[in-house]
Every structure is written in structure tokens, then in C-alpha cells.
Amino acid sequence: MxxxxxxxxxxxxxxxxxxxxxxxGAFFISLLLTLIGWIPGVIYAFIVTD
Structure with a gap:
């Protein structure tokens, strides 16, 4: 990374x-999680981009 x-x-x-x-799909899930709350979006981004 x-x-x-x-x-x-x-x-x-x-x-x-x-x-x-x-x-x-991964992009739209990340966008949704970031709009709901910044922390879930960051966690998901680290999981997906690993």
C-alpha cells in the first residue's frame, strides 16, 4: 500500500x-458509507484497498 x-x-x-x-459496487458502497459517517467510509476503504 x-x-x-x-x-x-x-x-x-x-x-x-x-x-x-x-x-x-465497491465505489458506491464506499460513497454511501462515507455519506453516512466518515469513519465507516475510511474503514471500508482500508479493507477494500488492502
Whole structure:
């Protein structure tokens, strides 16, 4: 995991997931979790981009 990925996971979780997985289900789940609460979005981004 690169430093850029870690920084994006923390600051903009949906963007990080989009860069790793593309525009698909993982991105929309990350977007939804980030809108519900920032912490769930960050946790999900770290799990998906591992």
C-alpha cells in the first residue's frame, strides 16, 4: 500500500476505492458509507484497498 493510497483512504475514501477498483459496487458502497459517517467510509476503504 503506497503512501498516496493511505492518505486518500483517510481524506477521500471513495476516491481511493475508485482509483483501486474502478466505478463499480465497491465505489458506491464506499460513497454511501462515507455519506453516512466518515469513519465507516475510511474503514471500508482500508479493507477494500488492502
Amino acid at each position: 503506497s503512501l498516496l493510497t493511505i492518505i486518500l483512504n483517510i481524506l477521500l475514501p471513495p476516491l481511493s476505492v475508485f482509483m483501486q477498483k474502478g466505478l463499480g
